[in-house]
Amino acid sequence: MASEFKKMIFWRAVVAEFFAMSLFIFISIGSALGFQFPVTANKTTTPIQDNVKVSLAFGVAIATMAQSVGHISGAHLNPAVTLGLLLSCQISIFRAVMYIIAQCLGAVVGTAILSGVTSSLEKNSLGLNELAEGINSGQGLGIEIIATLQLVLCVLATTDRRRNDVSGSAPLAIGLSVALGHLLAIDYTGCGINPARSFGSAVVSNNFVDHWIFWVGPLIGGASAALIYDFILAPRTSDVVDRMKVWTSGQVEEYDLDADDSRVEMKPK
Template sequence: MVSEIKKKAFWRAVVAEFLAMTIFVFISIGSALGFQFPIGTNKLTPVQDNVKVSLAFGLAIATMAQCVGHVSGAHLNPAVTLGCLLSCQISILKAVMYMIAQCLGAIVAAAILQGVTSSLEANSLGLNSLAAGINSGQGLGIEIIVTFQLVLCVLATTDRRRNDVTGSAPLAIGLSVALGHLIAIDYTGCGMNPARSFGSAVVARNFTHHWIFWVGPMLGGAAAALIYDFILFPRTSELTDRVKVCTNGQVEEYDLDGDDSARVEMKPK
């Protein structure tokens, strides 16, 4: 782990997660908060279009994945990072640093949005909450399912063992994010990204039912990684090799001769 910290590529990847997460949250939540400017009146009326918001989330993820995928793998979601960790694609240290960077990026973006939309009445900053008639158990189940399909998509489209993926991995993942929002946004606001939920909760100072938007996505991401890695497309790596990756990172991720080039995690074979 000590050798990993000393690499410039490690810190570039962490910074990339922070910057990409900031931009992603600003664009996606900003689309949910948006203003409507009626012709002939000065009143500001907040509106939300579920299709517009879902597409904004999906396209923002796809764009950021294309921008920083070659630097950090563009996880942009603690649940995805956990899935990659359980799949032994990154080290524990890198996973922790990614999650911290993602949460900080979400907080910064939510704080900026608070200033930009300060005149918006009842501004929740995209805070996730349970819809009327939805209990915590149902909300948890929804978050597990939508995150499961996202992490499964990430692992399948970025698996370097595959040679049949010819399309765009970032676009496929973006569509998966959009699909999750189209399904869950009316029930929970779709909290499939714990860091995005955390940023809004911190700035809005409202943590009601917030545990659901951590436990649900993390369980969904973990389940997707374990099922993909051990049932759907098992890896042949020995346990000792998997442990080495979790403690020291991928061997090919950092050149042993000192080259700091980062491994391209988001690009399919």
């Protein structure tokens, strides 16, 4: 932990998570709120949300941010992804905590700025996640777990250094996974596969009804993805105890994509 704390490159990574998260929130949630503004020229007075548009906006936004800051922080931009990489022994506990704090603060700032831009919108929910009518907390929790599990599984697979068959763009693959999660979950929960994104909306709108679902579900999904990938689908050859040393040292040879600061980049080997 001490070695990371003293490195400027580590703090740049934390700032990158904050900055990229703020942009991601503003762009993605802004696209979801845009459907509520009537377009006079088209005589649109009762617009209907386009789930495909919103899903693609979230997916493309995360892919763009991953491409922009992936070489700096790894572009986790999601506490569930950070937890998955932590349990996969790819980052230290200190880095994980600082990333999650930066992500949550970035989400609050991005949502607050968007709140000012859309202040004229009546009943502005700011993208608040909530259970759809007829969906109970258990069902909503299950949806969030599955949607997040496939996302973190995609992140782990596309950033696995042992693979030499990965072609194309890892950020794009992860972005499509985010879009897929939204296509699945929007109609049930509003899609809360990113706890920080849900936290930002809840804080700014001061509404925490059923908010626990949008932390517990994604974190269970992220943790499950890490355990399934590392111990069932693609078991690691190194000893678990040795791998766990990265939690305190921040470096481990098998996972370290950058010997200087142990970044996990969103790109294939």
